[in-house]
Amino acid sequence: MTGGNDARADGQGRVYQASGDQHITEHHHHGPDWSGPDSVRRPAVGRAPVVLRDRTEEMRRLRAALEPGVGNRVYVLHGLGGCGKTAVAYTLFDHATHHAGRIGLWVNASDPASLRAGMLAVAADRGATDAELMGARSGLRPAADLVWQCLDHSDQPWLLVLDNADNPAILRDGGWLRTSPAGIVVVTSRQAAARWWPGAELLHVGVLPRDEAALVLRDLAPHAGTVDEAALVADRLGRLPLALTLAGGFLAHQVIDPWTLADYGHQLDGGDGRDPIELIDQGALDTSESRHLLSRTWQLSLDALAGQGLPEANSLLRLLACWANDPLPVTLLSGAEVGSDLPVFRIESALRGLLDQSLTELLPEGVSCLRTHGVLLDSVARTIPSDQREQLAATAARQLKATLPENPERVAHDPHINLLAPHVLALLRRVVDWSVAQSVVEEATECSLRLVIALHRDGDFSSALAAADRAVELAKQCLPEDHPLVLRLRQRAGRALYRLGRFEEAEVLHRQVLEACERSLGSAALDTLESCLGLSRALWQLGREPEAMQLIWRAIAGRNETLGPVHPLTLIAKAYVSEVAPGPELDEEVAMGQTLVADCYRTVGEQHSITLLAELDQADLLRRAGRNAEALPTARRALAAHEQRYGGLYPITLAARTLLSNILAELGRYAEAIEQMETVVNARTDVLGTSHPWTVWSEGRLDEYRRLLSQP
Structure with a gap:
C-alpha cells in the first residue's frame, strides 16, 4: 500500500496505520465511567450523633x-470546627426524609x-x-446550570445539604449555590463572614451548655460515671462536641481495663504524663480523616487562610495560644509583632482571617474582646516548633507588661485587670511547660507580680x-525560691492574707519571707525592708504593737538611708507609725504626723494616695491622743476625699468612715456615730462577709453605740 489514508475514530475507537500485512486484535472492556460519590441520599458523616443535644432554637x-410549600431559602450553619454543625445538618436531614416528606441530598x-x-x-x-x-462532565455545557435545572424541576420537594463548605469561593465559582422554589439548602461552614453568604440566613453553632455537654458523654458511655463526673470532664473539654464525642467514644470502646469518667479527667489533667490532645484523639473511629481528629481539624482552616494569602493567621493563632481561652482584650494585640512571620501591619488582616474561619470570635458586649476555644489553644500550643516558642512567649509577655502598670494606683474597680488575670497565669x-530561657520566665513572672499588685489595689x-499562690507555684518550677520575683509574690500573698483577716497566717508567711530576704538579699535590701512592714501589720492586728513598731522603725531607717527622707516609699513607712503607734502619750507622734502630711503635700x-493615707492616720492619731475636736474636721475631709476617689465600698473608704464614727461617738454624738457605723457594717458584710474580724x-x-444612745 502506497497511498495515504484519512480516518477518524469515535468514542473508544482508534486509528492504526501500517505498512504490509498486519493482524490486529483489540479487546474493549467497557465499564462505568463514574468517579462521583456512592450516594447522595445518605449523609456522609464519620459518626452520627446518638442524640442531638441542645440546638433547640436552631432546629x-x-x-x-x-x-410544605417552603423553598427559595439558604441556611448557613457556621462555627468553629468540631462544634457540631454537621450533626445539626444530619439531624435535620433525618427529619426531612422520615417526617417532612422531602428527599434528602x-x-x-x-x-x-x-x-x-x-x-x-x-x-x-x-x-x-x-x-x-456527559456534556456537563466534558465541559460542553455549564454543570451548575444543569444541576439547578434538575433541582428546579424535581417532582418532589427536597433538602440539599452542602457539608464542610469551609471555602465559600468554591461555591461561588461556577454558581453552585443558588435557591429554588422546590427546596431549601443548608450549608455547613467554618466561614462566618456574612459577605460570603448574601441572602442566606446565618445560624451560629457554638459549644454546648454544661448540662447538655455532660449528657453527650453519658449518651456514648452511660456506665462510665455520674452526671456530675461527666459535667467535670465536659468542662475540661471546653464543651466542644467533637471533643465530647471522641472522649465518649474512647470510654465506650475500652475492653481490657475500662476507665471511669474520673479516670479520664485525671488523665486529661496530665496524669501519668499523657498528652491530653493525643488522649482525646484516641476516640476517633478513623484516624486518617483530619476533620475527625482534634489535633488536625484546625489545620484545615489555617490551610484555607494560607491559600487566601494569609499565612500570618497561623502565627497570630500561635500567639493567642500563649494566653488563656477567657475573653482577651483586643488591645492586647496592638503592636504585637512576632518577627517576620507576623509583622505589625499584617495583624489586622490575620485577625480578620481567624474571625472569618471561626477560629476565634469577637464578643459583642462590654470591652472589645476575643474568645478562642481552650482545646483549640492547647492543640495549637503543642504543635508550635520549639525554636519559635521563646519568641512567641516573649512577645506575649511584652504585650501584657505594656498593659499592666508597674505601680498601679488604688482604684475602686478596674474590669480590665480581671480580664487580664487568666491570661497572665x-x-x-506556658513558659514553664516550654522550658524557655530564664529571662522569658522572669518576664512572665513579673507580669504575674504586676497583676497581683493590681488586684490587691483594686480591693479584690x-x-x-489566689493569683499570687498560683504564680509562686509555677515560677518555682524554673526560678529559685529566693529569686526576688518569687519573694515579692510571696510578700503580696501575705498582704492579701492580712486583708482577708487571716492575721496568724499572714504573720507566718511574712516572717518566712523576711528570713529568706535577709538570707539571700541582705538586711538592708529594699525587699527586706518591705517584708518588715508587711510583718508589722500582722503583728499589730495580733496585739503585738511593740514588735510591730521595731520593724516599722527599721524600715524607715533603711529607706531613709537608701532612698532619702521624702521618697514616696519612705513616706509610706512613716505613715505606718501614725497607724500603729501605741498610746496614750502620743504628742511626739502627732507632731511627726503633722510633719509627714506637710512633706506629702x-x-x-x-x-x-499617700497624702490621703497620711491625713487619715493623722486624724486617728489625734483621736487616740484624746484630741477629738481637732480630729473631727480632719476625719471628715479624709472620708470625703477617699469616697470621691475610691467609692463607698473600698476598704480604705470604710476605714475612714469607721474612724469618723469612732470620733463622733467619743464626742457623745451617738446618733451620728450609729449612722456611720451602720453603713460600715452593711458594706463590710457585703464585701468581707459576716465572719471577717473587721x-x-x-x-x-x-451595738455599743446603740446601747450608749439608749441610756438615760
Whole structure:
C-alpha cells in the first residue's frame, strides 16, 4: 500500500496505520465511567450523633423551613470546627426524609472535585440524562446550570445539604449555590463572614451548655460515671462536641481495663504524663480523616487562610495560644509583632482571617474582646516548633507588661485587670511547660507580680491571693525560691492574707519571707525592708504593737538611708507609725504626723494616695491622743476625699468612715456615730462577709453605740 489514508475514530475507537500485512486484535472492556460519590441520599458523616443535644432554637427554625410549600431559602450553619454543625445538618436531614416528606441530598463541599462530583450526582438523582451528564462532565455545557435545572424541576420537594463548605469561593465559582422554589439548602461552614453568604440566613453553632455537654458523654458511655463526673470532664473539654464525642467514644470502646469518667479527667489533667490532645484523639473511629481528629481539624482552616494569602493567621493563632481561652482584650494585640512571620501591619488582616474561619470570635458586649476555644489553644500550643516558642512567649509577655502598670494606683474597680488575670497565669504556665530561657520566665513572672499588685489595689484580695499562690507555684518550677520575683509574690500573698483577716497566717508567711530576704538579699535590701512592714501589720492586728513598731522603725531607717527622707516609699513607712503607734502619750507622734502630711503635700501633692493615707492616720492619731475636736474636721475631709476617689465600698473608704464614727461617738454624738457605723457594717458584710474580724469588730462597736444612745 502506497497511498495515504484519512480516518477518524469515535468514542473508544482508534486509528492504526501500517505498512504490509498486519493482524490486529483489540479487546474493549467497557465499564462505568463514574468517579462521583456512592450516594447522595445518605449523609456522609464519620459518626452520627446518638442524640442531638441542645440546638433547640436552631432546629426549630430549620424544621419550620421544611414545611410544605417552603423553598427559595439558604441556611448557613457556621462555627468553629468540631462544634457540631454537621450533626445539626444530619439531624435535620433525618427529619426531612422520615417526617417532612422531602428527599434528602447530601454533598461534600470541602473541595472543588468533591463538590462538582456530588452536585452532578444530585443532577443524576433528579433526572438528568446520560447525555446531559456527559456534556456537563466534558465541559460542553455549564454543570451548575444543569444541576439547578434538575433541582428546579424535581417532582418532589427536597433538602440539599452542602457539608464542610469551609471555602465559600468554591461555591461561588461556577454558581453552585443558588435557591429554588422546590427546596431549601443548608450549608455547613467554618466561614462566618456574612459577605460570603448574601441572602442566606446565618445560624451560629457554638459549644454546648454544661448540662447538655455532660449528657453527650453519658449518651456514648452511660456506665462510665455520674452526671456530675461527666459535667467535670465536659468542662475540661471546653464543651466542644467533637471533643465530647471522641472522649465518649474512647470510654465506650475500652475492653481490657475500662476507665471511669474520673479516670479520664485525671488523665486529661496530665496524669501519668499523657498528652491530653493525643488522649482525646484516641476516640476517633478513623484516624486518617483530619476533620475527625482534634489535633488536625484546625489545620484545615489555617490551610484555607494560607491559600487566601494569609499565612500570618497561623502565627497570630500561635500567639493567642500563649494566653488563656477567657475573653482577651483586643488591645492586647496592638503592636504585637512576632518577627517576620507576623509583622505589625499584617495583624489586622490575620485577625480578620481567624474571625472569618471561626477560629476565634469577637464578643459583642462590654470591652472589645476575643474568645478562642481552650482545646483549640492547647492543640495549637503543642504543635508550635520549639525554636519559635521563646519568641512567641516573649512577645506575649511584652504585650501584657505594656498593659499592666508597674505601680498601679488604688482604684475602686478596674474590669480590665480581671480580664487580664487568666491570661497572665496562662502565659506563666506556658513558659514553664516550654522550658524557655530564664529571662522569658522572669518576664512572665513579673507580669504575674504586676497583676497581683493590681488586684490587691483594686480591693479584690481573694483573687490577689489566689493569683499570687498560683504564680509562686509555677515560677518555682524554673526560678529559685529566693529569686526576688518569687519573694515579692510571696510578700503580696501575705498582704492579701492580712486583708482577708487571716492575721496568724499572714504573720507566718511574712516572717518566712523576711528570713529568706535577709538570707539571700541582705538586711538592708529594699525587699527586706518591705517584708518588715508587711510583718508589722500582722503583728499589730495580733496585739503585738511593740514588735510591730521595731520593724516599722527599721524600715524607715533603711529607706531613709537608701532612698532619702521624702521618697514616696519612705513616706509610706512613716505613715505606718501614725497607724500603729501605741498610746496614750502620743504628742511626739502627732507632731511627726503633722510633719509627714506637710512633706506629702510638698512632695507628691495633696490628692496623692499617700497624702490621703497620711491625713487619715493623722486624724486617728489625734483621736487616740484624746484630741477629738481637732480630729473631727480632719476625719471628715479624709472620708470625703477617699469616697470621691475610691467609692463607698473600698476598704480604705470604710476605714475612714469607721474612724469618723469612732470620733463622733467619743464626742457623745451617738446618733451620728450609729449612722456611720451602720453603713460600715452593711458594706463590710457585703464585701468581707459576716465572719471577717473587721466585720465582727464593726458590729460590736455598732451595738455599743446603740446601747450608749439608749441610756438615760
